[in-house]
Amino acid sequence: MNLSDHDQDQPGYHGLTLLGPFKLMINPLASIVSTILELIGLISVALSASRLLLNKKRRQIFLSLFFRQIYNTGVRALYINGAVAIFIGALLISRLFDYLPQQVFSEQFGYFFMVVVFRELGPLISGIILIARSATAVTAEIGYLRLRREFQVLNGLGISPVFLFLLPVFFAFPLSLLLMFIYFDLVVFLSSYAVIWLSDPSADFVVLLLSILDQISLNEIAINAVKALLGGMMIGVISIHFGAKVEDSFSEVSDAISNSTTTQLMVFFIINILLSLLAYTQ
Amino acid sequence: MTASLTIENLRLEYPDALLFDDIHLSVQPGSLIVFETNVLDGATSLLKGIGGMLSNIDGHVWLNDIDLLRADAHQRARHVGFVYEEHGLISLYNVFQNIGLPLEFHTNLLADEMASKVFNIVDRLRIDRELLDKQPHELNDVQTRMVNLARALIIEPNLLLIDELEGGMPDDMIDWTMEMLLERTRATKSVTLITSSHEHILREADRVLKIENCQLSERQT
Numbered sequence: 004m005n006l007s008d009h010d011q012d013q014p015g016y017h018g019l020t021l022l023g024p025f026k027l028m029i030n031p032l033a034s035i036v037s038t039i040l041e042l043i044g045l046i047s048v049a050l051s052a053s054r055l056l057l058n059k060k061r062r063q064i065f066l067s068l069f070f071r072q073i074y075n076t077g078v079r080a081l082y083i084n085g086a087v088a089i090f091i092g093a094l095l096i097s098r099l100f101d102y103l104p105q106q107v108f109s110e111q112f113g114y115f116f117m118v119v120v121f122r123e124l125g126p127l128i129s130g131i132i133l134i135a136r137s138a139t140a141v142t143a144e145i146g147y148l149r150l151r152r153e154f155q156v157l158n159g160l161g162i163s164p165v166f167l168f169l170l171p172v173f174f175a176f177p178l179s180l181l182l183m184f185i186y187f188d189l190v191v192f193l194s195s196y197a198v199i200w201l202s203d204p205s206a207d208f209v210v211l212l213l214s215i216l217d218q219i220s221l222n223e224i225a226i227n228a229v230k231a232l233l234g235g236m237m238i239g240v241i242s243i244h245f246g247a248k249v250e251d252s253f254s255e256v257s258d259a260i261s262n263s264t265t266t267q268l269m270v271f272f273i274i275n276i277l278l279s280l281l282a283y284t285q
Numbered sequence: 286m287t288a289s290l291t292i293e294n295l296r297l298e299y300p301d302a303l304l305f306d307d308i309h310l311s312v313q314p315g316s317l318i319v320f321e322t323n324v325l326d327g328a329t330s331l332l333k334g335i336g337g338m339l340s341n342i343d344g345h346v347w348l349n350d351i352d353l354l355r356a357d358a359h360q361r362a363r364h365v366g367f368v369y370e371e372h373g374l375i376s377l378y379n380v381f382q383n384i385g386l387p388l389e390f391h392t393n394l395l396a397d398e399m400a401s402k403v404f405n406i407v408d409r410l411r412i413d414r415e416l417l418d419k420q421p422h423e424l425n426d427v428q429t430r431m432v433n434l435a436r437a438l439i440i441e442p443n444l445l446l447i448d449e450l451e452g453g454m455p456d457d458m459i460d461w462t463m464e465m466l467l468e469r470t471r472a473t474k475s476v477t478l479i480t481s482s483h484e485h486i487l488r489e490a491d492r493v494l495k496i497e498n499c500q501l502s503e504r505q506t
Contacts, residue, residue, distance in 0.1 A: 060393060064390070068377075147376075152372060156373050157375065158358055161359045161362025162390050163358075167377070
């Protein structure tokens with residue numbers, strides 16, 4: 004079979020040479036490495052831009068954008084976070100009630116809640132909600148601003164787009180995620196208690212609460228805080244990174260959302276699993 | 286404020302095309318210059334290039350003793366106002382905030398002082414105050430351009446760059462806007478550069494320059 008010049012120009016053509024399969028492996032790897040380097044670059048840009056916050060006027064502008072972001076990301080997500088938490092709390096406890104003898108259940112409730120909800124489900128589900136609800140919106144917003152050349156306008160006005168768009172997300176996402184963790188745990192506990200109370204009206208609210216608080220050490224709180232801070236920061240930076248890649252066409256916005264969501268899920272799961280393994284493996 | 290503009294050896298090139306080469310231009314304080322445009326002749330790029338907003342450009346653009354091509358963004362923003370032909374507003378903010386944005390970032394004015402400046406410029410440009418609460422997407426093209434103009438003028442720039450002011454404007458609106466711009470340029474001894482093909486604008490200019498073969502040539506007015 005002869006390949007014409009036209010065939011060789013087609014996308015995806017890698018040539019029937021020894022280098023072909025090698026390139027197939029190298030290209031995705033190079034793309035991953037390049038994305039990681041760009042993300043590190045973006046984090047250092049955000050940290051460096053943070054010094055602008057020393058100026059009182061800039062700090063006021065930042066705070067208004069920061070609170071807007073907290074409201075959009077952390078506060079407005081509470082209803083969906085709460086709804087998922089109610090379902091999970093009710094489902095988990097009703098299942099446990101079916102399987103465990105009541106004596107074992109009341110003794111182990113605190114430990115079970117800490118291991119399943121506090122350590123793993125809370126961070127994971129809150130992170131997924133942040134990605135699905137807020138990070139996609141930020142990626143779309145940044146892509147749209149790029150399409151309308153608003154970054155160029157800001158540069159022309161001597162205003163750094165990093166200050167206006169990256170910095171509020173960089174700081175608001177981790178804090179929002181931390182708020183979502185706390186809220187999720189709280190609602191799961193309340194819905195669990197509601198299910199327990201329906202089965203056993205003599206169940207003591209304070210006893211159950213104390214059985215959980217007994218299990219939560221400072222170490223647990225620190226690990227959760229690191230998950231929120233690192234995970235939230237990475238989710239925010241990835242949104243900005245892919246949104247800012249949009250150049251000329253609207254289809255690039257869809258690509259940016261799709262690529263950023265995939266990357267965010269991967270990165271967030273990896274962070275969660277690694278931190279859990281490091282912290283909880285004996 | 287007295288501003289003179291001197292352009293030396295300006296070369297603007299994209300990977301697929303050379304737009305301008307070896308441009309020289311000297312503009313006296315208090316002058317309003319029009320670049321007479323045709324479709325896709327690169328006039329917008331020239332205006333952005335002069336304002337230091339492009340990276341693919343060589344040469345010097347002296348605004349008094351500041352080389353705009355080498356000045357930092359903050360310094361440029363204090364001296365150069367740019368009016369976009371379309372869009373140009375920041376969708377994060379409403380019209381009032383868009384107009385006040387340069388003051389918010391580059392001055393230490395109090396909120397009241399800023400508001401007073403915004404109302405002043407809005408009234409001068411006959412922009413309906415009811416528009417101030419609106420978002421950029423709620424404006425039509427002419428309103429968007431006038432808000433762009435208000436934002437550019439609020440910093441009292443030494444160099445005002447306007448890209449195609451006239452699109453969609455009725456003739457009487459073009460006339461009084463040009464009258465105001467000419468008056469301001471004379472009074473402040475600043476420099477105003479406009480790209481346009483509209484006769485009403487061309488006839489008000491101190492000089493009209495045509496773009497031909499990557500060069501600027503004088504058209505007698």
